[in-house]
Amino acid sequence: MALRYNNPVMDAISCSVPIERMTAERLEQIASALTRAARQLEDSAPVQGTL
Numbered sequence: 193m194a195l196r197y198n199n200p201v202m203d204a205i206s207c208s209v210p211i212e213r214m215t216a217e218r219l220e221q222i223a224s225a226l227t228r229a230a231r232q233l234e235d236s237a238p239v240q241g242t243l
Contacts, residue, residue, distance in 0.1 A: 193205055193206065193226045193227065193230045194230075195230055195233055195234055195237075196230075196234055197233075197234045197237035205226060205229060205230060205233070206226075207222050207225075207226055209222065
């Protein structure tokens, strides 16, 4: 999942899961958790050019 605090996007997060453990419900849980984490990272990122 791209972290959209830079343009162009330069960072991303991901999650690896063994296919044997993947269900539709688990996929939804993981996608939701990644989305929340990405938004938190984006919200807490310093404003570009201020470092």
